[in-house]
Amino acid sequence: QVRLVESGGGLVQAGGSLRLSCAASGRTLTRYAMGWFRQAPGKEREFVAAISAIGGKTYYTDSVKGRFTISRDNTKNTVYLQMNSLKPEDTAAYYCAADELTSTVLAGRSDYWGQGTQVTVSS
Helix, strand or coil: CCEEEEECCEEEECCCCEEEEEEEECCCHHHCEEEEEEECCCCCCEEEEEECCCCCCEEECHHHCCCEEEEEECCCCEEEEEECCCCHHHCEEEEEEEECCHHHHHCCCCCEECCCEEEEEEC
């Protein structure tokens, strides 16, 4: 079992930055692809970013390319999402996900999910 705990959310003005963290326990993250998803009120959960287990290949949805950066520190069993130039439309609950297969993470069908952290961007 992998337990994921997100942190770092909060209220920020448009144009500001936040860094989300996803700390894992139970197993080392080395063998897991990791992803970030978000869900705004009244909307479906959507993919934001992912990073592969081997090689650290990154993936982003178009709306965050150039603004968000996903990274991982396997020594700390933690994955990060650096969010810059935040926009009001980035407001959502952000969830961390983990799975052994990158394709499964990208599809939103990960075995493991965190409880989420709220990000609110004011205009």
